[in-house]
Structure formats: C-alpha cells, structure tokens
Amino acid sequence: MKKENDFFNDVYEVVRQIPKGRATSYGAIAAYLGKKRGARLVGWAMGSSYHQQGIPAHRVVNSQGILTAKMLFDTPTFMQEKLESEGILIKNDKIQNWKECFWDPEKELAL
DNA sequence: GGTATGACTGTAT
DNA sequence: GATACAGCCATAC
Numbered sequence: 001m002k003k004e005n006d007f008f009n010d011v012y013e014v015v016r017q018i019p020k021g022r023a024t025s026y027g028a029i030a031a032y033l034g035k036k037r038g039a040r041l042v043g044w045a046m047g048s049s050y051h052q053q054g055i056p057a058h059r060v061v062n063s064q065g066i067l068t069a070k071m072l073f074d075t076p077t078f079m080q081e082k083l084e085s086e087g088i089l090i091k092n093d094k095i096q097n098w099k100e101c102f103w104d105p106e107k108e109l110a111l
Numbered sequence: 112g113g114t115a116t117g118a119c120t121g122t123a124t
Numbered sequence: 125g126a127t128a129c130a131g132c133c134a135t136a137c
Contacts, residue, residue, distance in 0.1 A: 045134085050118085
C-alpha cells in the first residue's frame with residue numbers, strides 16, 4: 001500500500017501548524033492522529049526528522065511541558081532559548097505557563 | 112515475523 | 125514528589 005500519508009507526514013503537518021509562541025505535547029499529537037498512546041511514535045518520528053526544515057520540533061514537549069528533548073538538539077539550550085524567544089517562559093527546562101502555551105491540535109485545528 | 116528500541120503517558124508504590 | 129512498571133505503535137535489524 002502507498003504510504004505517502006505516513007504517520008510521519010501527519011506528524012510533520014501538525015508540528016508545522018503549531019503557531020508561534022505556542023507548544024504542544026507528544027500525546028496531543030498522537031491522540032490527534034488517532035494513536036492515543038502513540039506518543040512515543042511522535043517523539044520517535046520527530047527524532048528521525050527534526051533535522052528537516054520546517055519542523056519546529058522545539059515546540060513539541062512532553063505532557064508536563066518539560067523540554068525532554070533539549071539534549072538531543074545541537075545544543076542543550078537551543079530548544080529553551082528558541083521557545084523563550086517566542087514568548088514562552090521556561091525555568092528548569094520546564095514551561096512555566098504551559099497551560100497557557102499549550103496548543104491542542106484537536107481543538108485548534110478543530111478537525 | 113520476532114525482538115529491541117524510543118524526544119511518552121498513566122497508574123502504582 | 126520521585127521511582128518503577130506496564131501499555132501502545134511504528135521502524136530497524
């Protein structure tokens with residue numbers, strides 16, 4: 001079967017649509033794609049493609065708003081500084097106003 | 112096709 | 125609050 005609409009592709013689409021100054025969680029994306037417990041796939045998919053242009057992977061954090069992947073970027077501060085530059089307040093690698101920055105694709109995209 | 116792994120999440124202790 | 129364990133799904137070997 002064709003796979004042009006891979007899980008990866010869907011992840012890219014969603015992540016690309018994350019507005020500036022906002023962030024979302026792996027679980028939210030997974031749930032939006034129908035993989036209620038496939039958060040790991042989202043993270044894995046991102047890790048395999050965060051190098052690609054147009055994928056603001058730094059806007060994707062875990063359910064607690066913690067920058068779990070910051071260490072995987074070129075620099076451990078890249079992710080935090082990037083988010084801070086967009087207006088997101090971060091402390092201890094964790095988004096302080098997480099609930100305010102949280103961008104839920106199921107609601108925002110309102111499919 | 113089975114085993115191992117992963118940027119996760121939720122429940123249990 | 126922190127640690128431990130289990131669940132879930134796709135990719136890689």
